[in-house]
Amino acid sequence: xxxLEVKNVSKFFGGLAANSDVSFSVEQGMIMGLIGPNGAGxxxxxxxxxxxxxxxxxxxxxxxxxxxxxxxDKVCKLGMxxxxxxxxxxxxxxxxDNVMVGALCRTNSLKVARDVAMEQVKVVRLEHKLNxxxxxxxxxxxxxxxxxxxxxxxxKLVLLDEIMGGLNPAESEExxxxxxxxxxxxxxxxxxxxxxxxxxxxxxxxxxxxxxxKLAEGTPAEIVATPEVVAAYLGSEH
Amino acid sequence: MRVTLSATARRGASPLGLxxxxxxxxxxxxxxxxxxxxxxxxxxxxxxxxxxxxxSWNILGGYAGxxxxxxxxxxxxxxxxxxxxxxxxxxxxWFGVWVGVVVVVGVALIIGSICFRLRGPYxxxxxxxxxxxxxxxxxxxxxxxxxxxxILAVSVPPLTIGGTVITDFLSKVPFYYFGLGLALLTxxxxxxxxxxxxxxxxxxxxxxxxxxxxxxxSLTLYKNIALVISAILTSLAGSYYAVxxxxxxxxxxxxxxxxxxxxLISIIGGIGTLFGPVVGALVLVPLxxxxxxxxxxxxxxxxxxxxxxxxxxxxxxxxxxxxxxxxYGILVVIVILFxxxxxxxxxxxxxxxxxxxxx
Numbered sequence: 001x002x003x004l005e006v007k008n009v010s011k012f013f014g015g016l017a018a019n020s021d022v023s024f025s026v027e028q029g030m031i032m033g034l035i036g037p038n039g040a041g042x043x044x045x046x047x048x049x050x051x052x053x054x055x056x057x058x059x060x061x062x063x064x065x066x067x068x069x070x071x072x073d074k075v076c077k078l079g080m081x082x083x084x085x086x087x088x089x090x091x092x093x094x095x096x097d098n099v100m101v102g103a104l105c106r107t108n109s110l111k112v113a114r115d116v117a118m119e120q121v122k123v124v125r126l127e128h129k130l131n132x133x134x135x136x137x138x139x140x141x142x143x144x145x146x147x148x149x150x151x152x153x154x155x156k157l158v159l160l161d162e163i164m165g166g167l168n169p170a171e172s173e174e175x176x177x178x179x180x181x182x183x184x185x186x187x188x189x190x191x192x193x194x195x196x197x198x199x200x201x202x203x204x205x206x207x208x209x210x211x212x213x214k215l216a217e218g219t220p221a222e223i224v225a226t227p228e229v230v231a232a233y234l235g236s237e238h
Numbered sequence: 239m240r241v242t243l244s245a246t247a248r249r250g251a252s253p254l255g256l257x258x259x260x261x262x263x264x265x266x267x268x269x270x271x272x273x274x275x276x277x278x279x280x281x282x283x284x285x286x287x288x289x290x291x292x293x294s295w296n297i298l299g300g301y302a303g304x305x306x307x308x309x310x311x312x313x314x315x316x317x318x319x320x321x322x323x324x325x326x327x328x329x330x331x332w333f334g335v336w337v338g339v340v341v342v343v344g345v346a347l348i349i350g351s352i353c354f355r356l357r358g359p360y361x362x363x364x365x366x367x368x369x370x371x372x373x374x375x376x377x378x379x380x381x382x383x384x385x386x387x388x389i390l391a392v393s394v395p396p397l398t399i400g401g402t403v404i405t406d407f408l409s410k411v412p413f414y415y416f417g418l419g420l421a422l423l424t425x426x427x428x429x430x431x432x433x434x435x436x437x438x439x440x441x442x443x444x445x446x447x448x449x450x451x452x453x454x455x456s457l458t459l460y461k462n463i464a465l466v467i468s469a470i471l472t473s474l475a476g477s478y479y480a481v482x483x484x485x486x487x488x489x490x491x492x493x494x495x496x497x498x499x500x501x502l503i504s505i506i507g508g509i510g511t512l513f514g515p516v517v518g519a520l521v522l523v524p525l526x527x528x529x530x531x532x533x534x535x536x537x538x539x540x541x542x543x544x545x546x547x548x549x550x551x552x553x554x555x556x557x558x559x560x561x562x563x564x565x566y567g568i569l570v571v572i573v574i575l576f577x578x579x580x581x582x583x584x585x586x587x588x589x590x591x592x593x594x595x596x597x
Contacts, residue, residue: 050452076454084452090445092510101442104435105454113435153454 003028003157003188004049004080009058011041011048011212018044019212021058026157031179031189033203033220035196037232041212042192043085046159050082051075063156076105079156083146083163085192091135095126098134098145102152116152124148124178140171147178157188164195176202200224208232266418270411279410285523286417287479292503292515293424294471297431299501300510302464303444304354305362308369309472309500311349314376314492315342316473317480321389322382324481330395335477339470345372346469350462357447366494373492388487391480413482420478424471428512431467440464444510472500506573508580517582525569529562 002025011019018041026032034042048055049062051072060067062080070078081102090098099117100110107113121127124144129137134145143163150158160179164172172195179202182189193199199206200220208215208223210232216223223229270279291313299305319338323329329337353364376383383389396406405412431437439460442450451457480486499522504510507518528534535554538544544551558565577584 052448052452071456072448072451073454073456076452081454082452084449088446088449090442090449092445093441097438097441101438101450101455102453104438108435110433110435110438113438149453 001028002026003063004190005059005061006045006049007059007061009045009048009055009060011044011053012056017212019048019055019209022209022212022214023058024207024214024217026188026190029183029186029188030204031183031191031202033199033206034190034192034209035194035199035206036209036215040209042209043161044212045209046082046161046190046192050080050159076153076155079154080159081150081153081155081157082159083143083150083161085161085165087139087142087146089134089137089142089145091133093134094131095134095137095145096121096130099148099152102149103154105153113152116154117148120148120152123151123181125174140167143167143171143175144178147175147182151182151187155187157190158182159190159192161192162194163191164193164198172198263422270414276410279414281523281527283410283413283417283482284527285519286414286421287475287482288503288519288523289421289516290417290424290475290478291472291500292507292518293421293428294468294475295500296504296509296511296515297428297440297471298464298468300504300514301431301437301444302440302461303510304461304464305501306353306365306465306468307362307494307497307501308349308365308367309468310492310494310496311369311372312342312346312469312472313476313479313496313500314372314486314488315345316476317486317491318376318383318389318476319473320477321391321480321486324394325389325391328395330397331477331481332397335474338473338477342469342473343466346465347462350465354458354461354465366497369492369497370494373488373494376488376492383488386487386489388485388490391484394481394484407481413478416478417482420474423474425512425516427467427471432512436460436463441510502570504580506570506580508582511580511582514580514582517585518580521573521581526562526566529558529565532558534558 004026006025007023009019009022010017022045024032034045036042044053047053049060049067051067051070051074054069062075062078065078067075067078067080090101093101096114096117099120100113103113103116103120107116118127121130124147126141126144126148129141134142137145147160147163164175167175176198179189179191191199191202203220205218206220206223207217208226208229215232216226216229218226269282273279291309295306295309316335316338319341320331320334323334323337324331349365349368353361353368356364377385379385394407397404397412407413431440439450439455442453442455443457443460447457476491480491483490503518503522504515505518506521507516508514532555535558538554539546539551544554546555573581579587
């Protein structure tokens with residue numbers, strides 16, 4: 001069963017088509033990779049899906065419900081949560097408080113929220129930084145904090161926007177393992193990533209976007225064998 | 239490791255802090271039994287008023303990060319409603335205050351629906367503009383507000399419960415206790431906010447609106463909740479002030495100066511902290527009074543630093559009181575420059591540093 005369906009979504013900024021006629025669907029529990037060169041429109045697509053932009057055309061359906069026109073907070077409450085490529089820590093709040101804000105999406109009790117937050121902080125292995133201010137964390141830990149905060153909202157589907165960007169190989173490996181852990185919990189994931197090795201390893205299916213349009217879709221093996229994808233990344237000479 | 243003041247506060251107040259607070263409340267409760275001077279009581283009333291205004295603003299500005307520079311609007315609405323009801327309709331202020339609260343909730347929601355469409359500096363400008371509209375309306379709606387002449391209440395009807403007179407408001411003592419009660423109320427409300435979901439959501443909105451939005455926080459709803467709480471408490475301050483002074487006009491209860499003063503109490507004391515506005519009021523009220531009343535020049539004379547007949551002495555005596563606004567301004571700039579977290583944050587860091595050196 002498809003938990004997320006993107007149907008003919010287009011997004012125009014004036015005359016510029018950041019996304020045009022993009023369609024794909026994500027099955028419950030799978031990891032879907034979303035790749036494409038810089039400026040291809042991946043983050044815009046995330047923004048259209050999560051309510052930050054209303055799509056100019058097309059339809060987004062999540063869990064059998066039409067999402068067009070819903071505000072981001074509603075989207076989150078319905079069980080679809082996203083991280084930010086440019087991380088957005090709540091700088092003057094502690095790591096635990098950051099994650100608690102996410103947990104408070106589902107409860108009014110601070111005590112319950114604290115328990116949920118502790119659990120998620122442990123999942124991303126930040127428990128040694130519990131009382132540190134989020135603004136003072138190095139980039140790798142900020143990315144982990146983003147993931148913990150999103151998981152604390154108890155989502156059915158998460159959209160991870162380049163959580164490995166700017167990390168060293170050891171940190172990336174940790175996050176790859178984290179993505180596998182999230183899958184084990186039955187949470188569906190859509191992952192934007194530039195690290196090809198990583199995305200080929202984690203994704204069950206991949207959608208390739210170029211200049212706002214869907215270029216290809218398939219399993220990682222099919223994608224690497226598609227000439228158009230190779231051309232988009234390396235130029236047609238190769 | 240840097241830990242926020244609010245984060246440490248949330249882990250439960252320290253026994254020392256709680257003890258200090260309880261002791262301060264006891265001293266304040268007994269104060270009028272020992273100090274009878276109307277001047278001292280007047281200063282305390284001004285202090286309480288600053289605490290109430292500062293704590294109220296702090297909920298919206300300090301916790302939710304929405305820097306309203308138009309809080310005079312809520313102060314003025316409270317003050318005017320109570321005074322109009324008292325003088326024109328003969329409704330005693332302890333009922334009028336609550337009508338003021340109802341009116342201010344309506345006003346706040348209208349202002350919120352306009353201003354919260356805007357972010358950052360644009361929100362600040364809109365909040366100033368709306369407060370100015372209120373001030374000019376008060377000037378021009380003469381039937382209701384008596385325009386620039388203002389409204390004068392000759393006397394306050396005595397407070398009675400079931401026929402027994404509780405107080406007749408003839409001395410400053412009842413005002414002292416009302417002020418203390420309201421100040422404690424605003425501190426209590428702030429404490430409850432800080433220790434609830436609201437406090438977390440307000441701070442998340444302050445730190446990053448888009449991130450907060452993506453975590454399931456409705457920005458419109460929670461900004462308006464912060465505004466309504468803040469506006470209600472500010473209107474209580476306005477009503478309290480109006481009844482105490484017995485006079486309102488647009489330039490005393492609705493000016494831009496007042497809005498700025500309200501903001502400064504929190505900024506000087508420590509923004510987004512429970513006791514920041516209390517510290518701010520402790521600094522600002524005596525400071526502005528000392529400068530205004532030439533107390534500093536007198537102190538120089540009595541300490542023998544400057545002779546009363548010397549050229550410097552005569553100069554200070556003639557000019558220092560006139561320059562009190564200037565000096566006040568300079569001191570405020572110094573505090574903001576060198577204590578970005580306010581006096582409370584500065585002192586806390588200092589104490590942390592010293593205790594760490596000992597350890």
